[in-house]
Amino acid sequence: MSQTSSALPDISVVVPAYNEAGNVVPLAREIAEALEGRNFEIIFVDDHSSDATREELVAAKAELPMLRVVSHRHNAGQSRSIRTGVMHARGAVVATLDGDGQNPPQDLPTVIDALTRPDAPEGLALVGGDRTANRQDSTWKKFASRVGNGIRKGLLSDDCNDTGCGLKAFRRQAYLELPFFDHQHRFIPALMNREGYLCEFRPVSHRHRTIGSSKYTNFGRLFASLTDILGMMWLNSRARSPRGTDEY
Secondary structure: OOOOOOOOOOEEEEEEEOOOOOOHHHHHHHHHHHOOOOOEEEEEEEOOOOOOHHHHHHHHOOOOOOEEEEEOOOOOOHHHHHHHHHHHOOOOEEEEOOOOOOOOHHHHHHHHHHHHOOOOOOOEEEEEEEOOOOOOOOHHHHHHHHHHHHHHHHHHOOOOOOOOOOOEEEEHHHHHOOOOOOOHHHHHHHHHHHOOOEEEEEEOOOOOOOOOOOOOOHHHHHHHHHHHHHHHHHHHHOOOOOOOOOOO
């Protein structure tokens, strides 16, 4: 697989992974294929897995020269894994997707191209995927997600139907301006809005998990979301915007 050469990549694809042995290397290959011909890097962040996730990724670097492997020394969660990846990223545009392989990499151009299109509105900093019409999960999981998304959207007015979708593209610098907390990845659109940035969303596909199991439970996810929403409401209440700056 070829990759356009340049001192710095235009795009950094960040993939958080925890105990995803068997999933990560096929996923890395799919990402490389989906972005064939572009100037990109792939950063997998291993969140201190107890299986062979890191070893499989390190071995795959010989096959995929654009692949980078960053490993946490202690388990720190998905939000911290994303942040670690963004901190290591060299591209001005960062795209993320989940390490379980349920976000098809062929949808990466959908969100990346929407973000970087010439006629994008000023201030557009994030384009997120929306799996609502194509989600391949159990009925109960989809119901719990719909309830959680509805509550969050109503209270935070972030206009996002599917904040849990791991497939996103955003401006690295804009992300680094956001306050960080555990579970932040579910509130990135709301946090972008808080900083005055615009977000858009595009329908994307979704597929069944074939190896391993989910790291979340429905009730655990819902409880964490409700408590985090209260924190987000407090953050929004304390926000003050200068509405831009001028230098003289």
